[in-house]
Amino acid sequence: MVRISYQWLKDLIDLPESPETICEVLTHLGFEVEEMQHIPAVPERVVAGYILNIEPHPNADKLKWVTVGLDGEVKKIVCGAPNVALNQWVAVALEGAKLRDFVVTPRTIRGIESDAVICSERELGRSDDHSGIWVLGTLDNGEWTAGEPLEKRIVSDTIYSIEVTLNRADCLSHLGIARELSAKFKRPLHLLPTPIQELNIPTSQIISVILDDPIGCPRYRARVMKDVAANLPSPFWMRERLKWMGTRAINAVVDVTNYVMFETGHPLHAFDREFLYGNVIGTRKAKPKEVFYTLDEVERVLSEQDVLIRDAEKAVALGGIMGGLNSQIRETTKDLLLEAAYFDPITIRNTSRRLGISSESSKRFERGADVNGVVYALDRATSLIQMLCGGEVYFSAAESYPSPLPPRSINLRMKRLHLILGYESTTLTEASDLFNQLNCQTTPIDGDTLKVVVPSYRHDLQQEIDLIEEVARLKGYSLIPTQDKATIPLTNPQNEHWLARMRWNEWARQFGLTECISNTMVDPNDLAILEILEGAIQIANPIASELSAMRTNLLVSLIHTVNHNLRHGRKSVAVFEIGKVFGKGLIPSSSFERWHIGIALSGNSEAEWWSVSKPKPYSASDVVGILERLFQLHIHCEIRPKDTFGVLEEAFEIFHQDALIGYAGKLDGAVKKEKLTEKVRAIAKHFDIDQPIWIIEFNTEPLPVQFKIPQYQPFSRYPEVERDLSFSIPEHLTAEKIVKTAKSAIEDSNFSISISIFDRHHDEKNQRISIGLRIKMQSFEKTLNENEINDVVHKVLEKVSTLEGVQWRSAM
C-alpha cells in the first residue's frame, strides 16, 4: 500500500485530468485504488494570523481570550483549544467564512464578543482532527504574512491509497506512479531540477567510500555538507505532504530524506558527521551475534548475513533498514553525510525478516530499488537541504560502484505477442513507441522481433512474457477480444471420483438426511476425549488452539453439528457429511488424506406431527437399515455387531472384502447420566450431550467408484405363495441364526424361496422370544400345488426345530 498525492503527481507530470479520472486510469493500469481521500482547499476569508496574547476568559475556566495579529490589525477571539500558544501561526476564519459545519458570524460567548474563529483541521474539512487548533508554523520562521488569505497556498488535494502489486516496487513513489501515467498518456515527465551551490573541493577528498560487502551493497554514494542548520523545522508544505504520507515531521534534514523517498522511491539516510570517524564511510558484513543499537533505541543482535554501514571504527547504520542511534541527526548537527545506496533485495529481506523490522526503507530495498536512481535522489535531497537549511556542499559525490549491474535486454516477437493476447493490431513500430514511453531502449532485430533494454528500476521485466503483459496493460485489457470456440476435442469423460461423490450425496439424502460441511481443523482436545487423537496431523502455526489439529474422523464434526442444533432448539437431527479426514484415525488406511462419509442421527426418527403421539427414537435398526441400502450402489458390505467400537456402544463394524472400512454405533448421553460408563459420561460432559447420537462413518476410498449398470434378471410369472411360521426361541438365539438355519433347509429346492422375519416379540419375564418367519415361494415353471408348498414349509419347520430350545408355536 502506498499513499500518493494528486498535487504531488502534478509536480512531476501535467495532469489536466480530474482526480477521479486518474483513479480510473490507475485501476486499469493494474494499480488498485483502495481509497480516495479528498482534501478541500481552505475556504475564502480564512487568513494567516499569529498569536500575540492569551488571557483567561473572565467567565469560563476552559476558554481563553486570544489576541491574534492580522494584516495591520489585531483581533480578540474566544478559543477553547488546549494547544493554543504564543507565537503560533494559525488559520483565522473571518466573518462570512464558510467552514465545514457553519458560517462564521459574530457571537457572544459567555459574555465576550468574538467575531472570528481560530480553526482546527476538522473545521476546515481537511481531516477529522479536532483535538486542537491547526498550527501552521511559529513566528520565528517567516513562512506566512499576517492576514494573507490561505486559499491561495493551501489548495485542495486527493490522496490515493494504492495497492501496488508485489512485482512493482518501482511504483512505491510519486515518480513511479507518474512514470506509469507518462507512459499511458504519452506525456513527458518533469524531473524537478536540483540546483546545488557546490564548493570546489571534491567530496572524494573529504571522505572515501569503501565497500567490504559489494554483494549486500553493490553501490554506495555519499555527499557531504557543512554548516547546515539542521535544527530548523521543515516548511509547512513539506510537513503537510509528509503528514498525508503518514510520516511525522522531525527536522528539516530528516524530513527531506523522507520527502525525497516518497517522491523518488529511493530511501536515503543522513548521518551527523561529528560522530563519523576517520573520513571513511562504507559497508561490511556484521559479525556473528554483533550487537547494534538502531535509532529506535532497540538492541539488535546481528548475523553474518547483515550489511552494516560503518566508519573507520564502528557500525553506524543497519544498511538499507535503519540508521544507528550513534550517528543520527540532532538539533546541534552542523555537518552531514548524506547516503544514497543500493542494497541487494535478498540481503535486506533476510535481515528485515529475521530481526522483524519493516521500515519504509527496507520495504523498498527488499522489493528492488533503482540502482541508477541513487544519483538523482541524492542530488534532489542535497538541493532541498541546502535550500531549507543553508550550508556548504562539497563538489560532486563520493561513490563506490565496483561492478555496475548490466542492463537487461529482452527480445519481443510480435507473433508471440499476437498469439498470447489473441489480437493482432499491434505493429512493431507501435510496440517500439510504447516501450520507449516506458524508458526502454528498443531496436528492431527483424520485421517481427524487437530488442528491448529495460530500465534498472523495472525488476519485473525479466522475459518476453513480461513485455507482452506491458503491451496488454498499456493498450488496455479491454482490447482483448472474447473467443468462445473450444480448441480441445470434448472427449474427456467426467472425473469418476467426483461423480461417485455426487452419487453418495444422493444416496444419503434418500434417508431424509441434510448435508453438512464442517471445518476440517478441529480441537485436539475433542479428538483426545474421543480417543482419535493418535496419529492426528497437527498445525505448527494454528489460528487458535481449537483449530490446531486436522480431524481424523468425521465423528468429531458430526457431534458438533448435532450438538449445535440440539442446543438451538432442535429435538431431532439427521445429517450427513462427505468430507476429508487426515492422519491415522479410527479406520485403518494407508493414505493420510481420504474421503469419508458420516451420518449422525439423534432424537426421533419420525417428525413431530399431530397424528404421531409417541414418535420412535432412532435406534440400531435405523443404522442397520441405512447400511443395508448400500446395495443400491452395488456395494456389498458385511455388518458385524460388536459391543463397543472406540467410544461407541451398541456398535457395528463395516467390512468390505474382509477389510474394516467403517463403523456405526451409539454415543450415549442419557438423561440419567448415572447409567453411563465413566468414559461415556466424560464424553457426554465434554460435548454437553444429553441424548443419544447414532453415528455411521466409513471410508469410501476402498469402495468402487464406477457404478455398475443394473442388468435385467428374469422373474417368475407364476403366483408367489406366502406361508408364515411362528417359533418361540431362547433369548441367546439371533435372528440371523434362525434365518440361516431355515435357508439351509431349502438349499436344493428348485423353487425360488425367500425367508424373512416378519414379527418379533420379546417376553422378558419368561426369557423367551417369539419370532415369525415368512416363507415366500415361487416357481418359474408352474403354479405351486399344496403338496409342494407344504413340503417346503415342513422342511423349514423341521430344520429350525432342531435348534436347541426352539419350539414351534403355529403355522399361519
Place this chain on the structure above:
Amino acid sequence: MSNLEEHIRIAKQKFHQALQDTAPEAWETLKNTFLARKGIIAELFAMLAECTPEEKRHYGKTLNELKNEITEQIERLKSKVEFQLRPKRLDPTLPGKPYPYPRVHPLTQTLNRIVDTFARMGFVVEEGPELETAYYNFDALNTPIWHPAREKSDTLYILNSTSEYELLRTETSPVQIHALEKRGVPIRIISPGRVYRNDKPDATHSPVFHQVEGLCVDEKISMADLKGTLLGFYRAMLGSRIEIRFRPHFFPFTEPSAEVDVTCPFCYGNGCRICKQSGYIEMGGSGMVHPNVLKGVGVDMEKYSGFAFGLGVERLAMLLHGVDDIRLFYENDLRFLEQFA
C-alpha cells in the same frame, strides 16, 4: 265438505308444532304420524271421497301441497341426522404428513453448478491433496522465495512435516501441477476443493474455504480464449446480461495476469449496495500460464500456451443466495441449511 279445509289447517298446524317439538333423531316418529298408511295425511285423503268433484279438485291440490311440504321437511331432518351419524371424515384442514425433506449444502449446490457449467465447456474435474508440499503449493507455481504468501502469517504449516506434506494448500492451483505431470498437454481441467489460510474467522474471512481453479493448455491458446471462457461461465451462472472486465494484476503463476470483475448481477452496472456503487464485483484472478510454470513440468513453452483462473465458491454462493456471513457455511445450523431446498 267445508270442514275439510279446517282439518287441513289443523293438520298443518300440528305438523309444524311436531316439527318443533321432535328431536331430529326422531324423524321416523314424524313420518309415521303424518305420512304412514294410516297417518294423518292418509286420513285426510280418505275424507276426499265424500266431496264433490269440484271440492275434490280443490282440496286434492291443497292436500298434495301439504304432503309434499311434510315429506320435504322430514327428508331434510333425515339427511341432517344421517350426516351426523356417518363415520367422520378427517378434518381436511389438518396439516399433512411431514415427509423427510433432505437438503444439499449450499456450497455443494454452488460447486455442482460451477462444475456442471464448466463440464459443458469440456472442463473435467481434477482433484489434488489438501496436505501439500511447498514445491507444489509455491515453487512449481513460480512463487518467489520471498513472496509473503509463504509467510507463517499467511500459510498454515504442518507440525513434524514430512516429504509428503508440509503445509495446508492455500489455493487449488497446485492441482495444475499435479495434473500437468499426470496428464500432460493438451489439458482442460477444473479443480474444485478446499483451501486454507491463516485468517481469523469473521464475516468475510474463513480459515477454510473452497476454490475452483481452471487450467487450459494447448497450442495457440490466447488471452481471448480465457476471456471467452470466463464470459461464458459467468453468463451461465449469473445471467446473460453479465459482462466481464479484466484489470491488470500480479500473480506469480500467470503472466499477463488479470483480476476478473463481472457486472453486478443486482444492478447491472448502475451501482448498488452490494457492489458498493461500483457496478462491478471482483470474482477472482486469472491469466496466461507463466512460461516458468510450463517449463517446470516439462511442457514445451514455445509450442504450448494456456490460461488459468481461480474463483471463490463461498463468494459466489454468498452472491447467489444473499448470504452476508461466510461463517454460516461451516456452522451447520439447520435453520440456515434448510433454506436451500
